[in-house]
Amino acid sequence: MAQIGFEGLDPVPADQAPDAVNKGEQVKLLATNPNGAREEKPDLFFEDNRRRIDYILAYDPSDTSDKDWKQSREVKRNAFQEGLKERGIEIELEDDSVDNKTHFLKLHVPFEVCLRWAEDMGMQLPIEEVGTREEHGILERVISCCTSNNIFDPDIEPEPDQYTAPFLQNKLHKFLNYDQPEKFFTNSQRSRICYEIMSRTSYGDADPTKIGVERLLGNKSFLAAYPLHEGGYGDDDPDNFRKTLVQVWGSWKPWYKFQPLDQVRTYFGEKIGIYFSWLGYYTFMLIPVSFIGFICFLIGLGFINSSENQPANDICAIEDYNRTNVSLYSPYIMCPLCDDSCDYWSLDSTCPAAKASFLFDNGATVFFAIVMAFWATFFLEFWKRKQAELAYDWDVMDFEEEEEKPRAQFEAKIKTLRENPVTGREEAYQPRQYYLTKISCAFATMAFMISLVVAVLVSVIIYRAAILGVLNAVPSLRSSASYITTITAAVIQLVAILLLNKVYEILAIKLTNWELHRTQTEHDDSFTFKMFLFQFANYYSSIFYIAFFKGRFTGSPGQYNRIGPFRLDECGSSGCLIELTQQLAIIMVGKQVLNNTLEIVIPRLKVWMRRRDNVEAKENDRKLTRWEEDYDLADLPEHGLFYEYLEMVIQFGFVTLFVAAFPLAPLFALMNNILEIRVDSNKFATQLRRPLARRAEDIGIWYSILDGVGTLSVITNAVVIAITSDIIPRTAYTYGVSDKPFGLGDKRTLEGYVFFSLSQASLDVFRNNGTKAGTNDPSDSDFFEELGRLHGGLNSTQAGQLYNSCSFRGFRELGEGANPADGPNEFKRFFWHVLAGRLAFIIVFEHVVFGIKALIAWLVPDVPRTLHNKIEREKFLAKQALREFEERVGGGAARSTASAQNSSFKPEEAV
Numbered sequence: 001m002a003q004i005g006f007e008g009l010d011p012v013p014a015d016q017a018p019d020a021v022n023k024g025e026q027v028k029l030l031a032t033n034p035n036g037a038r039e040e041k042p043d044l045f046f047e048d049n050r051r052r053i054d055y056i057l058a059y060d061p062s063d064t065s066d067k068d069w070k071q072s073r074e075v076k077r078n079a080f081q082e083g084l085k086e087r088g089i090e091i092e093l094e095d096d097s098v099d100n101k102t103h104f105l106k107l108h109v110p111f112e113v114c115l116r117w118a119e120d121m122g123m124q125l126p127i128e129e130v131g132t133r134e135e136h137g138i139l140e141r142v143i144s145c146c147t148s149n150n151i152f153d154p155d156i157e158p159e160p161d162q163y164t165a166p167f168l169q170n171k172l173h174k175f176l177n178y179d180q181p182e183k184f185f186t187n188s189q190r191s192r193i194c195y196e197i198m199s200r201t202s203y204g205d206a207d208p209t210k211i212g213v214e215r216l217l218g219n220k221s222f223l224a225a226y227p228l229h230e231g232g233y234g235d236d237d238p239d240n241f242r243k244t245l246v247q248v249w250g251s252w253k254p255w256y257k258f259q260p261l262d263q264v265r266t267y268f269g270e271k272i273g274i275y276f277s278w279l280g281y282y283t284f285m286l287i288p289v290s291f292i293g294f295i296c297f298l299i300g301l302g303f304i305n306s307s308e309n310q311p312a313n314d315i316c317a318i319e320d321y322n323r324t325n326v327s328l329y330s331p332y333i334m335c336p337l338c339d340d341s342c343d344y345w346s347l348d349s350t351c352p353a354a355k356a357s358f359l360f361d362n363g364a365t366v367f368f369a370i371v372m373a374f375w376a377t378f379f380l381e382f383w384k385r386k387q388a389e390l391a392y393d394w395d396v397m398d399f400e401e402e403e404e405k406p407r408a409q410f411e412a413k414i415k416t417l418r419e420n421p422v423t424g425r426e427e428a429y430q431p432r433q434y435y436l437t438k439i440s441c442a443f444a445t446m447a448f449m450i451s452l453v454v455a456v457l458v459s460v461i462i463y464r465a466a467i468l469g470v471l472n473a474v475p476s477l478r479s480s481a482s483y484i485t486t487i488t489a490a491v492i493q494l495v496a497i498l499l500l501n502k503v504y505e506i507l508a509i510k511l512t513n514w515e516l517h518r519t520q521t522e523h524d525d526s527f528t529f530k531m532f533l534f535q536f537a538n539y540y541s542s543i544f545y546i547a548f549f550k551g552r553f554t555g556s557p558g559q560y561n562r563i564g565p566f567r568l569d570e571c572g573s574s575g576c577l578i579e580l581t582q583q584l585a586i587i588m589v590g591k592q593v594l595n596n597t598l599e600i601v602i603p604r605l606k607v608w609m610r611r612r613d614n615v616e617a618k619e620n621d622r623k624l625t626r627w628e629e630d631y632d633l634a635d636l637p638e639h640g641l642f643y644e645y646l647e648m649v650i651q652f653g654f655v656t657l658f659v660a661a662f663p664l665a666p667l668f669a670l671m672n673n674i675l676e677i678r679v680d681s682n683k684f685a686t687q688l689r690r691p692l693a694r695r696a697e698d699i700g701i702w703y704s705i706l707d708g709v710g711t712l713s714v715i716t717n718a719v720v721i722a723i724t725s726d727i728i729p730r731t732a733y734t735y736g737v738s739d740k741p742f743g744l745g746d747k748r749t750l751e752g753y754v755f756f757s758l759s760q761a762s763l764d765v766f767r768n769n770g771t772k773a774g775t776n777d778p779s780d781s782d783f784f785e786e787l788g789r790l791h792g793g794l795n796s797t798q799a800g801q802l803y804n805s806c807s808f809r810g811f812r813e814l815g816e817g818a819n820p821a822d823g824p825n826e827f828k829r830f831f832w833h834v835l836a837g838r839l840a841f842i843i844v845f846e847h848v849v850f851g852i853k854a855l856i857a858w859l860v861p862d863v864p865r866t867l868h869n870k871i872e873r874e875k876f877l878a879k880q881a882l883r884e885f886e887e888r889v890g891g892g893a894a895r896s897t898a899s900a901q902n903s904s905f906k907p908e909e910a911v
Helices: 024-031 067-086 111-120 138-146 169-174 187-199 213-218 241-248 261-268 270-302 307-320 326-332 347-358 363-393 399-403 408-413 432-472 475-515 520-548 576-617 626-631 640-657 665-687 702-724 727-736 764-768 782-790 796-803 829-859 865-889 892-903
Strands: 055-059 090-094 103-108 124-132 160-166 224-226 417-419 426-428 758-762 805-809
Touching: 055 187, 055 626, 067 090, 067 213, 103 626, 111 169, 111 187, 187 213, 187 261, 213 224, 224 626, 241 261, 241 665, 261 270, 270 363, 270 640, 270 665, 307 347, 326 758, 326 805, 347 576, 363 640, 363 702, 363 829, 363 865, 432 475, 432 520, 475 520, 520 576, 520 640, 520 702, 576 640, 576 665, 576 702, 640 665, 640 702, 702 727, 702 829, 727 829, 758 764, 782 796
Parallel strands: none
Antiparallel strands: 055 103, 055 224, 090 103, 124 160, 417 426, 758 805
16 A cells, blocks of 8 residues: 655535534444344444444453452443543443353444544555555565466455555545445454553543553453454354455465465554564575575485595494404593593494484585575565565555554653654653663663573583482482483473563563553563563573583593582583584474464463353353453463564574574474464464554564574574584694695595594593592493403403593693693694684684675665655655645745645655
8 A cells, every 4th residue: 555645735625524524423323324234243233233343341340359459440440431431432331241240341432533533543544446456575476477377375355455644534535435434444443443542541530550451451450351353263154354364364274375464464453464474474485495404404414424424434433343452442432421420431332423413514514504694684685675565555664653652651651741853742751861771770680680591501500410429429329310310400490491481571571661662662672672682591591502612611531620529511422513403403393393282272272261161151052242252262462472473583593593503494494384374373363362453564673683693693603613513623634634644544535533533541530530530430330341341351440451541522632741640731733723723714704604694785675676666656746746736826825834734744655
């Protein structure tokens, strides 16, 4: 839709104004004139079957609370009803409910009241139809070039495109259906007007905070407030908008089709429509990178047994060595990974993990990480274009600047007034110093809560080390010590995170309300930013720990770093990268399965329980009314859409931040999102009460969050490739060691890399320094006991003396003159070469990728050229209309008036 401005056009003479403006009673008669369609749906109207129900308020007059509190609620309800009546809302009480306790107030906003509030709200209404809107999407245009019958189109007639304008009562005759009040406003618009009135109606005498229906819902004076769904969706229900929407959008059958976004916007409002548009666009953009990621995975799978994976082949070949041959086998006896409970182990035990790690630790993964960095930029830039098209088509392009009104809570609590420099009107104003003080306090609280998440993570690490030592001191528990420690640590971390999450959500709501943001958009953005920071730390802290910290600061035998008596955690025998991959796969896939299961089960369970209560309380077998059926549905919380976005943005983080360790992440995300669209659509259409049709211009602060995650992903993937994986040391070995005369294998290959990457420590480190290195004495080792049997019945002590050393990963060596019993105490020169290579790779990777990302962002315009031309055309026509008006009016005074009008003239809204 295009927006038209009425500035500069002739006003309507009073004697020529339509009856709907001058004769309020006539309006009411027109609005209440019954027709055949309404006879089929009496549940959507008052008892007279004429006045449409715009909103429902539910309450329980038989509340079991103490008498004073019950009376207080009744007084508040009565005062609120009187306030609504004073503002022109008509109310009808329905006290005959199936549960014999819930009463319903049916609210109807008369047409003349709708007109007055529509003008005050700056509501955009249609003035002319201009045919069917053209499709803007990339995929739609590609398919339309190949076939005239697009199988991906939803099975529903597209909505006609219309020119719209901000409503003015004295221009009523210029709007479509001005002479048909029952068709002038859509049901969603009527509900929005009703809610606006309720949000600004007081229920207290002098207290400015006692205002709005939300506070009455909070103190349980009302149990629910909701607009009605437009009928049932079952096979036996008559055709209606909701039933059609369920069939073409909220069911599983059309899973491969585009979403009917215009119809979703009409029924649920622009805010929910933009969410589903973003979700669909994000899912579509995952298709190419899912294919590329899967190809990279297949490349790793195809070369898993080739010479490209020589280190894994060497590890797997160790098991063919004769373990009685000391010179061959000794370098592959590995040192214990922890104190007390960990035994010595053979490197060949990691053969399956070494091969599996090649699936993700290869050159194709580096290429895919670069592709994903560019993909994130393309996705965000093209979404901006799509978002601009939606904002233009849905008349919300300037919603935040021109149409959005201050929140009722803001105007009620802020007493400072100042003149708006744009509109010239006096408005409530919060002094900047007070606002900044509140923001500073809020950020301090956020930082404290996030530090608690980090503290929980550190505490769990210390707990693992401590409880492992305690359990190993008990002989009967030693065999299961590691299992018990892992399970209990996971449970403790889960409980702590859930508790902190609940506490933080309460704090975020209270802090956001305390900040008193001027508009609903600012309020939502502030809450979203607070909650996302915490959730980011919540979901990613353990993954960041494994990727960048675990095993990096452990030290070496005889030189282990400790927190108190506890040795720092070390990666498992398979290495950190495969552990990171496992963690990502488990958390991402497990979270998706759990979330979809909960989204399917919980709303249906709530509906079933409420309807079960109704069945038990029902004294007669009568059909539930529309308001009773909707009352039994689950309610969408105030910040319900936040959690829908959060789920997808957290997934976006898994797809981009650590894709170098898990290239199948986009594929799992694509499969999940195809399911997610249908789960969410069915939930909104069938399992939730109809939410208020709120308007929005864009996805809000979520775009900045996505941009920040995309930028961070460049850094994380660079570090994962350089630090967590072995790509850099392998490359350094191939081109810096293996081609030299003292190399251990053929030129420019990885043959011999495994032995080269291991350092040796004398077993005297574990024999003589039990208090320093733990109690890993070879004489108590089951591993050396087994080796002793292979050597003709030697005991573990004799076998330990025979081999006399163990290996560990790292480039360390014994310094000149150092005691072998103290362990390797210096880094090899190769370590410093690798470190320099890692840092150089991170710097080059980041600068190249950031530079290309910036170039892409500069090359892709935020607004498509076709849309830009339309907007410029409208500006030209608006100026032309104003110039014609000035010429028609003539005279200096008229020109002066026109000039004054031009100061508030909106050329982008005129044709």
